[in-house]
Amino acid sequence: MNGKLLRTQGVTAPAGFRAAGIKAGIKKSGKADLALVFNEGPETAAAGVFTSNKVKAAPVLWSQQVLTTGRVRAVVLNSGGANACTGAPGFQDTHRTAEELAAALSNWGTETGAIEVAVCSTGLIGDRLPMEKLVPGLTEIVHELAGGISGGTDAAHAIMTTDTVAKEAAFHHDGKWVVGGMAKGAGMLAPALATMLSVITTDAVATTEQLNQALRAATRLTFDRLDVDGASSTNDTVLLLSSGASGVEPSQEDLDAAVLAVCDDLAAQMMADAEGVTKRVRVTVTGAATEDEAVAAARTVARDSLVKTALFGSDPNWGRVMAAIGMAPITLDPDRISVSFNGNPVCIDGVGAPGAREVDLTGEDIHLVISLGIGDAEATIRTTDLSHAYVEENSAYSS
């Protein structure tokens, strides 16, 4: 597939999208906290994937309803509060947000119903949103909508919580159509803190079914395989919106590849900016009986606190990798397992390799490869080390 990926552009890179990010006063810090992504059309097909957590935030419950229509005109996102565990009043706040935004867009000239407005929230769980600040912001942000690249960048900044950098990516296919995206957080099935949110846009012409297929295939291989600490939020949401403004109808294969490229790059950016990260770690399991078992094994190792603290200490402690893999719910034969760090064998057929304790892991990137020697399937999970900074940041978040 021909095309190029840029990190300097996001959701407004494709034609037909405007975006904005403003300071509505939701965050006590005074930083930007309200974002809007608006689809000018001509089409409004959309797809979404949501958290698997049984405790779902009000905006997730609402947006799931919106997505059953297969159409999204606008996505409004706030940081500074997750609006989770807030009961019926919290759901009413989300509903009102969609209604007020729809009214503002209608007044602005684009007739919009609340059911066309997806809502995403991120921040501390359990507190009500300050609606007296959020509602005026909804009118203000509609007037800030800009079609240029800067609108997307403003939106990407306004959804940040503990992120230290905004995360954007855009894939230009042959100069004819584009997929753009923004994200915040550090994981899909396993984000740190409150939430992983991402909005992906495209000007390709595509049906809701085509968008669904592309989005599910891409998230399965990217956000779902980013696992910082095994925790999954109440608010995780990834949305894919199509304006069709390019007039180009790509093949499903090309659409899948472009959406995958954007999601993969956003996932890499999230890993690099994860809370307290000092090491960017990829855990690859090869020779598994099935891809599902490879994922399960890599995830078990990626979540193991003893492996993660060892990597923080640049310690090639492969015994902890063996102990972790032995707890994975998969088929294995301990005597066939081999392990390498950054290409250096440390364990061969279940026994330590010469020089294993001397492998240098002081660099920032660690690729841990575990060969099970059972079958042909493989998978990679992106993760991080477990550092003092992780403990520090997460022990002082709400207070």
Added chain:
Amino acid sequence: MNGKLLRTQGVTAPAGFRAAGIKAGIKKSGKADLALVFNEGPETAAAGVFTSNKVKAAPVLWSQQVLTTGRVRAVVLNSGGANACTGAPGFQDTHRTAEELAAALSNWGTETGAIEVAVCSTGLIGDRLPMEKLVPGLTEIVHELAGGISGGTDAAHAIMTTDTVAKEAAFHHDGKWVVGGMAKGAGMLAPALATMLSVITTDAVATTEQLNQALRAATRLTFDRLDVDGASSTNDTVLLLSSGASGVEPSQEDLDAAVLAVCDDLAAQMMADAEGVTKRVRVTVTGAATEDEAVAAARTVARDSLVKTALFGSDPNWGRVMAAIGMAPITLDPDRISVSFNGNPVCIDGVGAPGAREVDLTGEDIHLVISLGIGDAEATIRTTDLSHAYVEENSAYSS
């Protein structure tokens, strides 16, 4: 049941047992590293439970074979090396350890076969044991065997790795028979670092079947519900040995209760001494559909890094508890969940309670109770916070 529990006595509290602990030179630090528990009889019935990790250390593979006979004459334990992931040569080292100890005991006057000798090891995974130091120690330690309380205490010290205190407990039943025990580590299904090892002794008259029942019932409620970091070792072993020296044949109910009392106290001691602990945390789930679901839910919360770092920060961040419980593989209704910290309600029917953010968690003991409102089953998991000290200790262990 009448009786009393003492922490000043261990495996030699029951009649018919001798023990010792010596410095064999296995540990580079020069600290005690070899322990022996010897059953003088007249009986040698025994039961054991072992790690569920698929990667099992050589001493586990050996001792599982020994326990199939239902009899154990002696348990030899070393710290300073786990003898795990050491292949066939490592297994030969364990076998030789049992043979050399059996020979030393036979020379000393008690005819013993290698198949009567259980072996336990703890320490770094992946290195061979220094047999040139261990083997001479086996003869030496037989001559150090002492029947008094001090022998048990010496043994309890010699199995320590990152433990800061030796862990012993003895339950005296009506002054007629006794269950004594020692342990090291911080968990059974989920220990920190290399291993949880425990040897329990009794002078009650009991069959292998009775011991098995008592041991499995006790470990299920104690060591299995201690979960410091979700990691499980290659070496975990709990053994229960009976000498029958009291001549008293207790009811199964009394035996179960006495073994449970000792295991429960040892588990509490392990929680209090877990790596990097600054908070002793109990997570109780009530109102679950089944006891298994209560355990699964409590374990999910107890393993959640975001919950554990919040507790380290004395932060009553109940939203993280809700997010964690939502990932548990159980039946739940978010709107029926209530949460309390140390008796203070922080979440009622899925919504924050007044004053929830002000609950004082600065003390060392935290009892987190989650009511699911689904059924009548409940369970408690003991765990700890996730602290800087945990990261420090585990990032600098092997190097």
